[in-house]
Amino acid sequence: MATWQYYHNSSTTNDALKVLKNTSESVKIISGGTDLLLDIQQGRHEEVHTLVDVNTVPTMHVLEILDGYLHIGAANLHRVIAQSPLVKEHAAALATASGLIGGPQVRNIGTIGGNVAHALPAADGTIALLCLNAQADIASSNGFRQVPMAELFLGPGKSALKPKEEILTGFDIALRKKGEGSAFNRTMRPQGVAIAILNLAVWISMRADVIADIRIAAGPTGPVPRRLTAAENALRGKTITDKTIAGAYEAATGEVQLRTSRHRATQAYRQDVLGNLLEKTIREAAVNAGVKL
Amino acid sequence: MKFTVNEKEYTMEPQPGEMLSTLLRERLGLTGTKIGCNEAECGVCTVIVDGDPIVSCTYPSARIDGKEVLTIEGLADWYARHSDKPIAGKLHPLQEAFISHGAVQCGFCIPGQIMTAHALLNEHSEVTSDSIRYAHKDTLCRCAGYPTIEGAILSAAKSLKTGKPVEPPHCQSSGKPLHSVGTLQVRPDAVAKVNGSAIFTDDLQFEGMLHARVKRCLIPHGFLRKLDVEAARALPGVKAVLTAADIPGRQNHGLFTLDWPALVGINERVRYVGDAVAIVAAETRDIASEALKLIKAEYEELEVVDNPIRALEKDAPQLHEKGNTLKHIKVRKGDVEKGFAASEVLVEHTFHTPTTEHAFLEPECSIAVPLANGRMEVYVGSQIPYSDREQTAAALGLEPEQVRVVGQLMGGGFGGKEDIAGQIHAALLAQAAGKPVKLLFDRHESLLVHPKRHATQITVKVGAMKDGTLKAVQTLLYGDTGAYASLGEKVMARATTHSSGPYEIEHVKADCYAMYTNNPPAGAFRGFGALQGQFAIESMMDILAEKLGMDPVALRRKNALKVGGVTNTGQVLEDSVGLRECIDKVDAEMRRLGGKNPFKAAAVKEKPDCRRAWGFAAAYKNTGLGGGAPDKAGAEVELRLDGSYQVRTASAELGQGLVTVLRLIAAEELQADVNKVDVLVMDTDLTPDGGPTTASRQSYVTGNAALYAARKLRETIAAAMAKEWKCKPEEILLKDDNVSFASNRMPLSQVAELLKAQGADTMAFFEYNAPETKPLGEGGNMHFAYSFAAQAAEVEVNIRTGEVKTLRIVAANDVGKALNPLGLQGQVEGGIIMGMGHALTEEYIVEKGIPFTDHLARYRVPNFTQVPEIISQVVEHPTGGGPYGAKGVGEIVSIATIPAIINAVYNASGTRVDRLPVDQEKVRASFSGGQAV
Numbered sequence A: 001m002a003t004w005q006y007y008h009n010s011s012t013t014n015d016a017l018k019v020l021k022n023t024s025e026s027v028k029i030i031s032g033g034t035d036l037l038l039d040i041q042q043g044r045h046e047e048v049h050t051l052v053d054v055n056t057v058p059t060m061h062v063l064e065i066l067d068g069y070l071h072i073g074a075a076n077l078h079r080v081i082a083q084s085p086l087v088k089e090h091a092a093a094l095a096t097a098s099g100l101i102g103g104p105q106v107r108n109i110g111t112i113g114g115n116v117a118h119a120l121p122a123a124d125g126t127i128a129l130l131c132l133n134a135q136a137d138i139a140s141s142n143g144f145r146q147v148p149m150a151e152l153f154l155g156p157g158k159s160a161l162k163p164k165e166e167i168l169t170g171f172d173i174a175l176r177k178k179g180e181g182s183a184f185n186r187t188m189r190p191q192g193v194a195i196a197i198l199n200l201a202v203w204i205s206m207r208a209d210v211i212a213d214i215r216i217a218a219g220p221t222g223p224v225p226r227r228l229t230a231a232e233n234a235l236r237g238k239t240i241t242d243k244t245i246a247g248a249y250e251a252a253t254g255e256v257q258l259r260t261s262r263h264r265a266t267q268a269y270r271q272d273v274l275g276n277l278l279e280k281t282i283r284e285a286a287v288n289a290g291v292k293l
Numbered sequence B: 001m002k003f004t005v006n007e008k009e010y011t012m013e014p015q016p017g018e019m020l021s022t023l024l025r026e027r028l029g030l031t032g033t034k035i036g037c038n039e040a041e042c043g044v045c046t047v048i049v050d051g052d053p054i055v056s057c058t059y060p061s062a063r064i065d066g067k068e069v070l071t072i073e074g075l076a077d078w079y080a081r082h083s084d085k086p087i088a089g090k091l092h093p094l095q096e097a098f099i100s101h102g103a104v105q106c107g108f109c110i111p112g113q114i115m116t117a118h119a120l121l122n123e124h125s126e127v128t129s130d131s132i133r134y135a136h137k138d139t140l141c142r143c144a145g146y147p148t149i150e151g152a153i154l155s156a157a158k159s160l161k162t163g164k165p166v167e168p169p170h171c172q173s174s175g176k177p178l179h180s181v182g183t184l185q186v187r188p189d190a191v192a193k194v195n196g197s198a199i200f201t202d203d204l205q206f207e208g209m210l211h212a213r214v215k216r217c218l219i220p221h222g223f224l225r226k227l228d229v230e231a232a233r234a235l236p237g238v239k240a241v242l243t244a245a246d247i248p249g250r251q252n253h254g255l256f257t258l259d260w261p262a263l264v265g266i267n268e269r270v271r272y273v274g275d276a277v278a279i280v281a282a283e284t285r286d287i288a289s290e291a292l293k294l295i296k297a298e299y300e301e302l303e304v305v306d307n308p309i310r311a312l313e314k315d316a317p318q319l320h321e322k323g324n325t326l327k328h329i330k331v332r333k334g335d336v337e338k339g340f341a342a343s344e345v346l347v348e349h350t351f352h353t354p355t356t357e358h359a360f361l362e363p364e365c366s367i368a369v370p371l372a373n374g375r376m377e378v379y380v381g382s383q384i385p386y387s388d389r390e391q392t393a394a395a396l397g398l399e400p401e402q403v404r405v406v407g408q409l410m411g412g413g414f415g416g417k418e419d420i421a422g423q424i425h426a427a428l429l430a431q432a433a434g435k436p437v438k439l440l441f442d443r444h445e446s447l448l449v450h451p452k453r454h455a456t457q458i459t460v461k462v463g464a465m466k467d468g469t470l471k472a473v474q475t476l477l478y479g480d481t482g483a484y485a486s487l488g489e490k491v492m493a494r495a496t497t498h499s500s501g502p503y504e505i506e507h508v509k510a511d512c513y514a515m516y517t518n519n520p521p522a523g524a525f526r527g528f529g530a531l532q533g534q535f536a537i538e539s540m541m542d543i544l545a546e547k548l549g550m551d552p553v554a555l556r557r558k559n560a561l562k563v564g565g566v567t568n569t570g571q572v573l574e575d576s577v578g579l580r581e582c583i584d585k586v587d588a589e590m591r592r593l594g595g596k597n598p599f600k601a602a603a604v605k606e607k608p609d610c611r612r613a614w615g616f617a618a619a620y621k622n623t624g625l626g627g628g629a630p631d632k633a634g635a636e637v638e639l640r641l642d643g644s645y646q647v648r649t650a651s652a653e654l655g656q657g658l659v660t661v662l663r664l665i666a667a668e669e670l671q672a673d674v675n676k677v678d679v680l681v682m683d684t685d686l687t688p689d690g691g692p693t694t695a696s697r698q699s700y701v702t703g704n705a706a707l708y709a710a711r712k713l714r715e716t717i718a719a720a721m722a723k724e725w726k727c728k729p730e731e732i733l734l735k736d737d738n739v740s741f742a743s744n745r746m747p748l749s750q751v752a753e754l755l756k757a758q759g760a761d762t763m764a765f766f767e768y769n770a771p772e773t774k775p776l777g778e779g780g781n782m783h784f785a786y787s788f789a790a791q792a793a794e795v796e797v798n799i800r801t802g803e804v805k806t807l808r809i810v811a812a813n814d815v816g817k818a819l820n821p822l823g824l825q826g827q828v829e830g831g832i833i834m835g836m837g838h839a840l841t842e843e844y845i846v847e848k849g850i851p852f853t854d855h856l857a858r859y860r861v862p863n864f865t866q867v868p869e870i871i872s873q874v875v876e877h878p879t880g881g882g883p884y885g886a887k888g889v890g891e892i893v894s895i896a897t898i899p900a901i902i903n904a905v906y907n908a909s910g911t912r913v914d915r916l917p918v919d920q921e922k923v924r925a926s927f928s929g930g931q932a933v
C-alpha cells in the first residue's frame, strides 16, 4: 500500500549489506531516491518492503584524493560534486554534468551513486564518469572489488550489481596530468521529460597539438552507457581540425545505435546532434587540457 | 527519530511511505508547504534541511533524524534570531519584498520560491539575475511572475546587505492615477501568502473527514458492460462506494450543455479516459486507493475518434445523441469570392495548434461537508461558485439554496477551474457517508481529467491588394472539443470571430466545426480560442508581408481596426480602440533596440552557430461573454459599525487580483483609505452572484457592480448626513475615515450607527447588467468592449541544433484603464511567459485517446531560466461603459506573444513554424537544407 514499509538508515556499508541480506521481503538500496521513489510511485517499479538508505554511511561521502586517485563516494550529492574544486580540477566533465542534472533541489538529494546504479544509457553523471575511465568500487560481504565503469551495465536500467549482495561505494578517477582535460555537453528538447536527447563527454590527453589519447562516451547510443571507440581510434594521434573531427564523426555514426524515441527525437536528429556535440566537446576538452584552439 | 522543525524539537517515528511533506503538513499541521506535483518537478514543496533546499515531496521523512528543517512558517522567526536588531513579528526581507513588489499572485508557489531564495541568500550575500535563475530553475510559478520575483529577491538581498528597508519596485502606475484607482497597492492576501498561513482547500481539516478516490475508465471509448464494487465495499475502512445507480439527482453536469455524466452507468458510453464509473470514500487515501483496485469494470471497447476531422466523417462513431458536431460556427461579411477575385495577391496556409494544459500549480481539491440540517457545504477553489452550487445541488437532488459553495483561495485557474472537477463526487459521497469527504486530485489525475485548450486546425486564405489593403479573409477551423462540451462552443466561437485578426476587412468568411472526440474535454483556457485563431492569422500576415515585399508592421498598421471601423461580425467600434497606438509604441521600441531592420537575421558575436531576429504581431480580445449572453454581476458594499467597508461578490479570485481591483474601485467611490475596505468573495451564502470568472470580464462587469453599489452607498450616506446637518447631499464630503460638511465632521463608525438609528441601509446592493450584445450572425455589437495589443519578440536560433531562445519581448496592451497597476504587471508578465510556453515548450500529447502527457515531467511550463526580458507599456484608451474606462486584461496579454515569437523564428531561421510548439528538429532541418543566412 505505502511506497515502502520499513526504512533503514545504515550506519556503515556492512550494516547496509547485512540488512540487504537478512530482509526476507523485497528490499532495495536507496540513495537520493529521485529515481527509485518516483519509479515506485508511478508504477515503473513494484513497491518495496524495506529501503536501505546509504546516505547515512559516512565513508560514502568521502570526496578526496586517495592513493593518487580522486575518490568520490557514491553518496555524494550532485551539488557537492558540481561545486567541488577537486572535481573541477581533475574531472571537469563530471563537474559540468553534475551541475546540469535536474534543478538545485534535486541536486541536493540525488547522488552520483544512484545515477550510475540506475543504469540508464544516458544518465549524465554516468556518461561523464565513463569518459573519465572511472573505476567503480563495490562492497560485498566478501570485501571490496573494483570494476571499470564500462563493465557495470547489463541493459537499460539493469546494472551488474547483485541487488541483495552488493553496494556501489564510490568511484576512483586518475588525477589529471599535464595536457589532459575533459568536457561534457548535452542537447535537450524543451518539451517533455528533461532527459538529454543526447549527451556526450570527452576526456583527452594532448601532446602539443596532437591527440595522444582520447575517450568519448555518449548516450543514449545503445542499450547501455557506452564509449565511442571507433571515433576515439579515428582521433588518436591526430591534430584537432574540422577534417579529423569529421572523420571521427563518421566513425561514430558507424558504431552508435541511435533510436527514434516517440515525442522526443528522431534517429536522424540524434545523429545530426551527435556531430555538433562531438565537435564542441572535443574542443572544450582540449581547452580544458590547456590547448589554445 | 529526533529532529527540529523551525527550531522546535520533535521526537517521533516515521511512518511507512511517509515523505517529509506529509509529515510537515499532516502531522505537524504546517500546511504552508504546498504540494503541486509529488514528482520532484515543481519545487512548490521546497523546504530547507540543514541549510539546503530540497523537494520535501520526494524526501522520506525517515531521513530527517538529527536534522534541522526550516519551513516558510519559521522564516520570520529565523530572521529575528539572525538579525542584529530583531523586531518581534517582523517578516523576513524576502517576504516583505515579495509583497511590495507584487510577486505574489495566486500564492501557491510562493512558499517554495521564498524558501529557495532564502537558501540562496543565506549562502551568498551577492546575488545576480543569473544566480537567481540558476537557483530557481526548478521552482515553477505558473502565474509566471518570474521577473517580479527576481526583482523582489534582488531588493531583499540588498536590504539584507545594507540593513536598509526593502526598496519599492519600479512599476508604472496608471497614466492618470486617481485617488486609489491606478495606484500601486499590495494584495490584501499577500501577507498570508508569504508567511505560510494562507489556507487552500487541501489545507482544511474537518472532524472525521473521509478521503475519496475516483475509479476512472482509462479507456477512450466503449460501453461499460459490467461493474462489480462489492469487494471494494467490503474492504475495512471503506465508508461508501457509489455508482451511477446511486445518484439521487441529475446524472449529467455541464456549464451550458448537460452532456457530462458524473458517473457512467451500466451499458452507458464512456467517452474518454477520465470518465468516472465509481467513487469511493474511506478513512484514508491509501485505503480508498486500495479499494479502487478491487473494483472490477468490464467494457466493450469501440473505435476511438481521435481528431475532429475524423469526427466529422459520416461513418465515424457518433459519441453523443445529437451526433459529433457540437456546433458549426459561421462568420459572414461581404462576399469573399468577390474579394478574392478582386485581390492582386492571394496566400493560403494551414496551421495547427496542440492541446495545452493549464498546469495551475494547485491540483483540484473539493471538500464536501454535510450539515445536520440537510444542507451541504462544498469547499473548493472554483472560478464559478454559483454554477458549482447549481450543478452539485442538481446531482444531489437538492435545491440550489441547500448547497453552499465556500470558495477557497485558488492556486491558479486560467480557465481550468470552471468545470466541475471533484465537487459533485465529494458531495455525493458526503451525502451517502454522512461525513465530510475530501477529494484531492493528484497531478496525474489532474492532467487526465480536467478540460484543456482546444487543439485546432486552421486554414487561412487571404486576398490583398499590392498596397497591402486586405480585401478578403477566409478561414476554416476544426476544433477538438474532446468528450464533452464544457465551454467548447463559446471557445471555438471566439476562435472563429478572431480568426481574421484585429483588422478591418471588406469580405470575411469563417467556418468552424467544433467537434466531439474521445480525447480529454477541452474548455476554457486563458486566450479562449482567440489565441489559436490569431496565431494563424498573425503568422499569415507575415507570410503576406513577405509576398508583398512590405514591412510587416506597416501592413498591420494599414489594416488595423480603429474607432468607427467595422469588425468581421459587423460591429461598429464606437470607442476605445488603442491598436494603432500599441503598434506604434512597440514598433518604435523594437527599432530602438533592434535597429532599422529588426526582421533580418543577424549573426551573434561569439556565437557562430546562432542567429537573431525580431518578429511582430498584433492581437485583440473581447471583454465579457458577449454574443447575446446576458452578462451580469451582483455586488454589495456595506459600511460596518467599526467604520470600515466590505465589498461582497461571488466572483472568483484565482490569483489574478480581482480582490484588489474591487477594493480600489470601492475606495475610489467612497474616497476611503484602501486599507479600510475589505473584500469577501466566492461564498454563495454570503456573497451575491458575480457570474463566471472567464472572458476577461471581472474587472469590467463585477467592477461596475462594485462601483455602482459603492456609489449607491455613498448616496445613502450623503442623504443621511444631509438630513443630520441640514444641508444638500452634494455638499457632504467623504474622506478617509470621516464624513464632513463645513465645520461638521463625523467618523464613519458613528455614521454607521446614525444610519442604523435612522433606519437607513448600511448596505447597498447593485446588480450590474453589461450592455446588451448580439448573437453571432445578427450584426450589431457582438461584444461591449475589446482589448488590443501588439508585441515584438527577439529570438536566438542555434542553426546547428535548431534550439530557440526568446531574448526580449516588447509589449503594449490597451486595457482601457490600468485600475491595479501592480496586478496588471503580474498579468502582463504571466501572460507573455505563458504565451512563450505555448510557442516553445507546451504540448499535451494524446495518442489514440490515451494521454501520453500523464505527469508533470512530460509537460514543460516555462521555468525561470527561459524568461525573456520583458519591456511592457500600458496603453489606456478608456471604454465608455467600463469602470473608469477599464476593459479586460487577463487574456489579451498572451495572445500576440505566440505569433511574435513564431514570426521571429522565421526571420532568424527561414523556418515557418505552422504547428505549435516549435519543433527544433524542423528548424534544424531547414538549415541542413542549405539555406543558411
Ligand SMILES: Cc1cc2nc3c(=O)[nH]c(=O)nc-3n(C[C@H](O)[C@H](O)[C@H](O)COP(=O)(O)OP(=O)(O)OC[C@H]3O[C@@H](n4cnc5c(N)ncnc54)[C@H](O)[C@@H]3O)c2cc1C
Binding pocket: A028, A029, A030, A031, A032, A033, A034, A035, A036, A037, A038, A054, A074, A075, A100, A101, A102, A103, A106, A109, A110, A111, A112, A113, A114, A115, A116, A117, A118, A122, A123, A124, A125, A161, A166, A167, A168, A169, A194, A195, A196, B039, B040, B041
Ligand atoms: C526532476 C528530476 C530531474 C532529473 N534530471 C536528471 C538529469 O538531468 N540527468 C540525469 O542524469 N538524471 C536526472 N534525474 C534522475 C536522477 O535524479 C538521477 O539519476 C540521480 O542521480 C539518481 O540518484 P539517486 O541518489 O536519487 O538514486 P536513487 O533513486 O536512490 O537510486 C537509483 C537506483 O540506484 C540504486 N542505488 C542507489 N545507490 C546505490 C548504491 N550505492 N549501490 C547500489 N545501488 C544503488 C537504487 O536501488 C535504485 O535502483 C532527474 C530526476 C528528477 C526527479
Ligand code: FES
Binding pocket: B034, B035, B036, B037, B038, B039, B040, B041, B042, B043, B044, B045, B046, B055, B056, B057, B058
Ligand atoms: S516538487 Fe514536490 S510537489 Fe512538486
Ligand code: FES
Binding pocket: B103, B104, B105, B106, B107, B108, B109, B110, B140, B141, B142, B143, B144, B145, B361, B411, B412, B655
Ligand atoms: S503565484 Fe506562482 S504559481 Fe501562482
